[in-house]
Amino acid sequence: MCGIVGYIGRQDALPILIEGLKHLEYRGYDSAGVAILGKDLQIQKSQGHIAALEAKLVQMDGTTGLAHTRWATHGRPSDLNAHPFTDCSGAMAIVHNGIIENFQALKEDLLAKGHTFVSETDTETLVHLFEEHYKGDLAEAVRAGLKKVVGSYAVAVIHRDHPGMLVAARNENPLVVGVSADGEGVMASDVTPLLDFTHEFTFLEDGDLVVLREGEFQLMDLDGEPVERPVHVVDWNLEDAQKGGFEHFMLKEIFEQPQAILDSMMGRIVEEDLTALAPPDVDKIKIIACGTSYHAGLIGKYILESLAGLDTTVEMASEYRYSNLAKESALVVAITQSGETIDTISAVREAKRRGTSTLAITNVVGSTITREADQTIYTRAGPEIGVAATKTFITQLIAIYLLAFALGAKRRTIGAEHLRVLREELRRLPSQVQQVLNNRDLIKGVAEPIHEAHDVYFIGRNINYPSALEGALKLKEISYIHAEGYPAGEMKHGPIALVGEDTPIIAIVVDDPVRPKMLSNIMEVSARDAPVFAVGLEDDVELAKLVDVVIPVPRTNPIFSPVVVLVSLQLLAYFVAHMRKCSIDKPRNLAKSVTVE
Amino acid sequence: MKAVILAAGEGTRLRPLTISRPKVMLRVGDKPILQYAIDALREVGSRDVVIVVGYQKERIQTYFEDGSDFGVSITYEEQRRQLGTGHALLTARDHLDDDFVVIPGDNILDGRMINQLLENRSDITVLITEHAQPRKYGVVELDGDRVSKIVEKPPRRISNLISTGIYHFTHKFLDLLDREVGAGRFELTHAVQTAIEEGVEVKGTLTDGLWLDVVFPWDLLDLNARVLPDAISRKAGTIEDGVTITGPVSIGDGTVIRSGTYIKGPVAIGEGCEVGPSVVIYPTTSIGDNVTISPFTEIRNSVIMDNVAIGGQSYVSHSILDEGSTIGSHFITAAEPKLLLMENELVQIDKIGTIVGENCEISSRVVVDAGRTIGAYCHIEASNRISRDIPDSSRVI
Numbered sequence: 001m002c003g004i005v006g007y008i009g010r011q012d013a014l015p016i017l018i019e020g021l022k023h024l025e026y027r028g029y030d031s032a033g034v035a036i037l038g039k040d041l042q043i044q045k046s047q048g049h050i051a052a053l054e055a056k057l058v059q060m061d062g063t064t065g066l067a068h069t070r071w072a073t074h075g076r077p078s079d080l081n082a083h084p085f086t087d088c089s090g091a092m093a094i095v096h097n098g099i100i101e102n103f104q105a106l107k108e109d110l111l112a113k114g115h116t117f118v119s120e121t122d123t124e125t126l127v128h129l130f131e132e133h134y135k136g137d138l139a140e141a142v143r144a145g146l147k148k149v150v151g152s153y154a155v156a157v158i159h160r161d162h163p164g165m166l167v168a169a170r171n172e173n174p175l176v177v178g179v180s181a182d183g184e185g186v187m188a189s190d191v192t193p194l195l196d197f198t199h200e201f202t203f204l205e206d207g208d209l210v211v212l213r214e215g216e217f218q219l220m221d222l223d224g225e226p227v228e229r230p231v232h233v234v235d236w237n238l239e240d241a242q243k244g245g246f247e248h249f250m251l252k253e254i255f256e257q258p259q260a261i262l263d264s265m266m267g268r269i270v271e272e273d274l275t276a277l278a279p280p281d282v283d284k285i286k287i288i289a290c291g292t293s294y295h296a297g298l299i300g301k302y303i304l305e306s307l308a309g310l311d312t313t314v315e316m317a318s319e320y321r322y323s324n325l326a327k328e329s330a331l332v333v334a335i336t337q338s339g340e341t342i343d344t345i346s347a348v349r350e351a352k353r354r355g356t357s358t359l360a361i362t363n364v365v366g367s368t369i370t371r372e373a374d375q376t377i378y379t380r381a382g383p384e385i386g387v388a389a390t391k392t393f394i395t396q397l398i399a400i401y402l403l404a405f406a407l408g409a410k411r412r413t414i415g416a417e418h419l420r421v422l423r424e425e426l427r428r429l430p431s432q433v434q435q436v437l438n439n440r441d442l443i444k445g446v447a448e449p450i451h452e453a454h455d456v457y458f459i460g461r462n463i464n465y466p467s468a469l470e471g472a473l474k475l476k477e478i479s480y481i482h483a484e485g486y487p488a489g490e491m492k493h494g495p496i497a498l499v500g501e502d503t504p505i506i507a508i509v510v511d512d513p514v515r516p517k518m519l520s521n522i523m524e525v526s527a528r529d530a531p532v533f534a535v536g537l538e539d540d541v542e543l544a545k546l547v548d549v550v551i552p553v554p555r556t557n558p559i560f561s562p563v564v565v566l567v568s569l570q571l572l573a574y575f576v577a578h579m580r581k582c583s584i585d586k587p588r589n590l591a592k593s594v595t596v597e
Numbered sequence: 598m599k600a601v602i603l604a605a606g607e608g609t610r611l612r613p614l615t616i617s618r619p620k621v622m623l624r625v626g627d628k629p630i631l632q633y634a635i636d637a638l639r640e641v642g643s644r645d646v647v648i649v650v651g652y653q654k655e656r657i658q659t660y661f662e663d664g665s666d667f668g669v670s671i672t673y674e675e676q677r678r679q680l681g682t683g684h685a686l687l688t689a690r691d692h693l694d695d696d697f698v699v700i701p702g703d704n705i706l707d708g709r710m711i712n713q714l715l716e717n718r719s720d721i722t723v724l725i726t727e728h729a730q731p732r733k734y735g736v737v738e739l740d741g742d743r744v745s746k747i748v749e750k751p752p753r754r755i756s757n758l759i760s761t762g763i764y765h766f767t768h769k770f771l772d773l774l775d776r777e778v779g780a781g782r783f784e785l786t787h788a789v790q791t792a793i794e795e796g797v798e799v800k801g802t803l804t805d806g807l808w809l810d811v812v813f814p815w816d817l818l819d820l821n822a823r824v825l826p827d828a829i830s831r832k833a834g835t836i837e838d839g840v841t842i843t844g845p846v847s848i849g850d851g852t853v854i855r856s857g858t859y860i861k862g863p864v865a866i867g868e869g870c871e872v873g874p875s876v877v878i879y880p881t882t883s884i885g886d887n888v889t890i891s892p893f894t895e896i897r898n899s900v901i902m903d904n905v906a907i908g909g910q911s912y913v914s915h916s917i918l919d920e921g922s923t924i925g926s927h928f929i930t931a932a933e934p935k936l937l938l939m940e941n942e943l944v945q946i947d948k949i950g951t952i953v954g955e956n957c958e959i960s961s962r963v964v965v966d967a968g969r970t971i972g973a974y975c976h977i978e979a980s981n982r983i984s985r986d987i988p989d990s991s992r993v994i
Contacts, residue, residue, distance in 0.1 A: 174665050174666075174668060189665070190663065190665040190670075191670055203644050203668070205642070229642070230598075230642060232644060232645050232670070233645075242663060243663075244658045244659070244661070244662035244663045244671070244673070245650070245654070245658040245671075245672075245673030246655075246658060252658070252659065255655040255658070255659045256659050259659065262868075262869065262886055262887055262903070262904075265869065265887070266850065266851045266868055266869040266886075266887075267850065267851030267869060269869070269871075270853050270871055423889075424889060424906045424923060427887050427889060427904055427906065428904055428906075428921050428923060428956075429904075430887065430903065430904050430921070431903065431904045431920045431921020431955060431956055432921060432956065434617055434920075434921070435617065435921075435955075435956060435974075437655065438616075438617045438653075554956065554974075
């Protein structure tokens with residue numbers, strides 16, 4: 001998915017286009033670019049978030065322009081591959097969302113006619129194709145060019161010799177145009193960037209072409225025949241549109257997790273694909289990460305040790321460089337959602353300096369970490385807007401499971417039949433997560449007694465000890481309640497001194513060998529009058545007798561239990577923060593991607 | 598023109614298939630039922646859509662989001678208690694300022710039918726169709742093209758014409774509807790009957806389009822068989838040597854079809870599946886995403902939802918397997934003609950297999966008698982014969 005936006009008017013186009021791109025950020029954010037038509041045609045582009053483009057932008061004067069934000073599903077984005085593109089003469093600029101199926105044939109033809117290409121993209125073919133047909137009439141050139149194109153597109157073009165004119169067309173990719181009361185012409189991939197200007201807009205149909213000028217636009221088909229499309233009036237506001245009816249992005253992203261898990265294992269889970277995933281031979285692993293990704297790493301330690309038999313340690317990325325190792329012998333696995341976390345990137349550089357191979361797990365295709373690391377596994381969670389990581393965290397776990405399967409199969413710590421069973425269990429996770437989401441009303445009920453607490457303790461053992469840490473982090477970061485995660489066995493070594501009737505305990509108890517120990521730890525804290533809420537199995541009668549409420553999770557192989565446990569703890573944190581009227585999507589003092597040390 | 602789609606109901610008669618999704622999100626052919634309405638609206642250029650959601654609304658919202666991927670703009674309104682269709686429409690009132698179209702989200706329709714409705718519009722226009730069992734619907738009496746009477750589920754047969762639930766209204770109908778709902782009459786058909794009595798012109802347009810709705814779980818198989826041949830044929834993924842595919846078959850990205858497998862379309866297989874080696878799939882079968890089908894299994898005329906695993910040497914015929922269920926080897930559904938009791942009415946079904954609810958675990962060598970339903974979250978131990986319906990969350994030892 002990509003987003004495009006265009007503007008023609010009397011105001012400076014640059015800030016308007018950047019603002020428009022931000023509205024489309026949910027459609028992708030791994031590279032962005034802008035073209036402005038003033039005295040000349042000027043272009044700037046950048047990898048990464050729109051903020052990255054904004055940071056390095058130089059002022060460009062002009063009141064006509066185009067902009068683009070890209071979400072690469074495959075391929076490597078770079079400044080070179082970012083839109084807008086220009087033709088050979090540098091007079092025409094284009095942005096495009098879609099796939100041109102016959103671009104190789106078109107490109108060969110254009111190369112033969114002497115056009116020079118700077119990138120490998122299908123989009124660049126379009127601009128040269130239009131140039132080839134350009135004889136002084138921009139709309140005519142686009143029309144004639146598009147008649148040769150097979151594929152999907154929402155495309156927009158400006159030309160140095162046609163100030164105050166923007167030509168756009170659509171086939172199978174969305175495009176909307178509108179004109180403001182002041183006569184400013186705007187177009188975009190969806191209505192959100194237009195809402196600042198007008199609430200009346202027109203959707204293009206497949207095969208429509210629009211010529212947008214100040215104060216007006218004309219619609220025609222690819223034969224140049226005029227067409228009429230109705231004008232729509234919308235009465236909703238902008239953020240609501242992007243949230244698709246959810247109250248917060250975080251809630252939307254929590255509910256997207258079954259699909260995100262499905263996407264993250266797609267095409268990687270069959271045996272031959274797993275073989276391709278395996279990194280070089282190693283005998284130990286060091287995971288480096290920050291924040292929520294660090295917790296994914298801690299869970300990853302249990303996964304990798306038990307499935308791949310590999311000695312695994314986990315380090316905070318910001319602390320990695322302080323160890324005095326001259327030579328690193330472990331495979332370094334770096335986990336970062338954005339791929340831009342500076343501490344993690346620095347740690348990868350340090351690891352390379354110490355002479356070891358590195359593997360990145362990230363959500364953003366082409367981000368800095370993917371260029372630094374030797375190998376990358378993408379989590380494919382899609383854009384995440386809420387600052388508190390939810391679906392990106394869960395898909396990091398999926399990536400680690402797949403990595404452990406690959407390593408285990410290669411190292412023969414997992415037999416073929418065992419692998420088949422594990423894969424089958426992993427494939428059930430999207431449905432099991434859906435089961436957890438179905439409990440939202442019950443979890444909301446548990447949030448009620450917790451939302452007035454000052455301190456909350458999360459306890460777990462084994463692979464669910466890091467789940468307790470992550471559950472506590474989610475609660476702190478969005479509800480501002482002091483929360484701590486502890487290994488349940490550590491309680492009596494100190495923290496139990498703090499436990500009383502006003503400190504709720506959240507205990508994680510699944511069907512694994514540590515369950516009896518967890519039950520006795522629960523008795524310890526409830527003996528101090530602490531209210532205890534458990535995340536556990538629905539049919540665990542013994543557990544139900546010991547605690548106030550059980551948030552039920554489906555029975556899984558214990559190694560997969562952190563996934564279902566943490567989805568329920570995400571919902572708990574969300575509802576607690578909601579009851580405390582916190583700013584859930586943008587908690588105070590926190591940024592989505594931390595690019596400073 | 599704005600459109601309101603009513604999608605708040607659970608569809609309790611479709612349990613266990615609606616335990617974690619609203620009826621409108623059941624897949625028929627290659628898309629959820631609700632998407633047929635959205636696609637039809639886009640076809641006729643009605644792009645401003647209000648969806649009234651309620652039960653399991655998140656399933657709808659995470660799939661359609663703001664509508665931009667489907668070529669429409671979607672706003673959501675929540676009907677907190679599902680009282681009736683009239684009450685549901687009123688929740689969308691703030692978004693309606695002119696005339697508008699109302700569509701039930703659980704129908705299969707196409708754009709042509711909406712055009713037929715709009716051709717002959719009046720104060721109120723209702724799209725009607727002929728139906729062999731009119732008793733379960735709002736039955737319509739016509740006088741020329743004017744509707745003289747509309748009765749919800751009449752005890753006696755008055756005509757074979759029923760309301761599809763697809764309407765065109767002018768804005769002033771909302772005041773009347775408000776009064777009706779205030780008086781405790783929550784169904785749209787009641788308000789339309791009141792309008793007729795008050796002298797409002799209500800026209801009926803008879804459609805010849807394919808209008809389908811789903812009432813009972815078994816209807817899903819019939820609907821799927823009718824719709825699937827129209828689905829696009831497309832082959833992605835990996836198809837190993839030695840696979841035979843005939844007829845319209847679509848295979849999604851990342852799916853692997855292993856050697857020796859025989860597929861006869863119409864068949865739709867989703868993304869990320871692993872099928873075979875040596876599996877046989879006969880028409881008309883829909884398979885969701887992330888499904889595993891082990892060797893020497895035969896599947897015919899069935900709907901298999903996402904994340905299901907079926908063991909080897911199994912026979913699945915005229916059956917529906919809901920998402921996330923794991924089924925061991927030698928699972929046999931006995932598909933036979935059957936007389937079923939549905940809502941105190943005996944219905945003869947030509948051939949019927951099994952319904953398995955979501956997230957069940959069925960061990961190997963389980964045989965299910967024709968027409969039996971295994972509820973959601975059941976655990977069936979090995980070598981059982983299931984000869985009666987099994988309630989949700991049961992354990993059969």
